[in-house]
Amino acid sequence: MANTILELLDQEQGQYVSGEAISRTLNVSRTAVWKQIRKLEEQGYVIEASRKLGYRLLFKPEPLSLEKLDGLLKTQRFAREVRLLNEVDSTQNEAQRWAEAGAPEGALVIAEQQMSGRGRMGRSWVSPYTKGIWMSLVLRPSTPIHFAPQLTLLTAVALCRSLRKSTELEIGIKWPNDLLIDGRKISGILLESSAEDERIKYIVAGTGISVNLDPSDYPEELLARATSLSIQAGRKFSREVVIADFMLEWEQLYDLYLKEGFGPIGTLWEALSVSLHTPVTIQTPQGELAGRAIGLHDTGAIKLELDSGEVRLVFSGEMGQPKQQ
Template identity: 80%
Template sequence: MMDHTLLELLEQEQGNYLSGETISKAMNVSRTAVWKQIRKLEERGYVIEASRKLGYRLVSKPDNLSPEKLSELLQTNRFGRSLRLLDVVDSTQNEAQRWAEDGAPEGAIVIAEQQLGGRGRMGRSWVSPYTKGIWMSLIMRPSTPIHFAPQLTLLTAVALCRSLRKSTGLEIGIKWPNDLLISGKKISGILLESAAEDERIKYVIAGTGISVNLDISDYPEELLERATSLSIQAGRRFSREQVIADFLLEWEQLYDLYLKDGFGAIQTLWEALAVTLHQEVTVQTPQGQLEGRATGLHESGALELLLSSGELRLVFSGEMGQPSSAQ
């Protein structure tokens, strides 16, 4: 491919400038074609400095995930032991679903360097630039009734929140049901999609998008007030392999605890990390908008909402507005 040849030319110069004329002659293409290839490399995360007098020089390369490094860091028994690391995909959820239908083992994960059609809850799109975050889907095969699937969403949120708090030192909290916030801004979203047979779960695809090393320039301006990344908040970059390994270990341990002892311990952990409890909240449900005080989680995984009328309503699905005093 042409851009590989261009990349080789830039790498050979070891950070020194290479004129556009020299590049076009070496590749036997026009100066316009060179510029187009420069743009393609920049879209893939390469930083290339351009000078009208001097030409082009390679400043930095994208920080691609290393499957070898991730394998060395893994401490799990199942989660992450079967891995498909892809470059650019429409959605890791779609890739994992196809793999699950083909018999992928429990704990198998699909990770992409970039998603072109990444999706969140309520059909929203998800900003997922090349090599900047963790766009991952994991396959679970619990032998439980389908109505327990919402508990797995809450479990995933607890595992991710606990692992990120440990590895970053940031005060991260959970907004019901599964958004992770820092200072009221979203840094991660979780989407679980299930397939069932005879009222029991056949498999669950748990998709997580984690904004790890995104810069302010990676976000559309309209998202900056409500979205952020770990690196923006911490003022430093993080090893994505280490973040993944820490998350998978916490996730597997809590998942095994859940299979052994049920939802009780997960419920307690979720409530301890929630930023939306004991506050007046607004929840948009399929049946309409509800307002009340979020008092806790029901053992089913539903949100307990105390209405002004005194009625305690269980909310199984909905979208909560921003809490009044999120962490």
């Protein structure tokens, strides 16, 4: 029934179809029609309803195409093995299970929708159907576990650089790995590791990118703090192109890191940062710190100059919005 309603709406190319006409065609009640409309909306279709005019189709979701993605990829390892799932609790969970079963480095899990997507510090992540990129990559670096925070920063640099190229938007990084446009968040990054004998067994690097979300996709309380690429650019983006560009940039920087260490990555991070040389506050496990972020330490810690002049390294915490001078 839902497919028939979709065909009726699609035929009208954005014009209204009355609920009565749909009911008559399907020989069902108006309530039954409304229930099927709701089902379509849950699948990502945007349908405008008017009591006087009926329903009209405003947006059709475009599922990811692995064939299209494969044709765009220029990587050697990253995303050469991909699992595309329609709906999951979290791509992190799926990728962790795959990693434990022996997934190679570069194996990628993508979901059209996450029901329990998670970000840093246990936060949830808005992941509507077919509108964003919700994915997790398996990494197997031969480095000690205490280097893992460097890979979080590397991921942020790779994503920021690739998105700036493909969207031409002024995207910056807030320490440690939030991507912002005009102070509003467009991406979340979460790295979770498994180790043996102080060596990394594998890392699952989760990334959520708000690509084609509309304002209506966000809870009202998030609109002041979150946005999407399409909202900021005023146009939609190919998710396959965004993924392919990101994978190439990520693989190249990852290989540079394995060859030359964190130095070049740290320099790139500082160049893209919106956190440096500005007053900030950081909520740490020991309490709030206030000062000026002056640089990045090789460990991935932020160098915070306190009002007293003391420079303190902050390894973990939640940075508030950088204050404009």
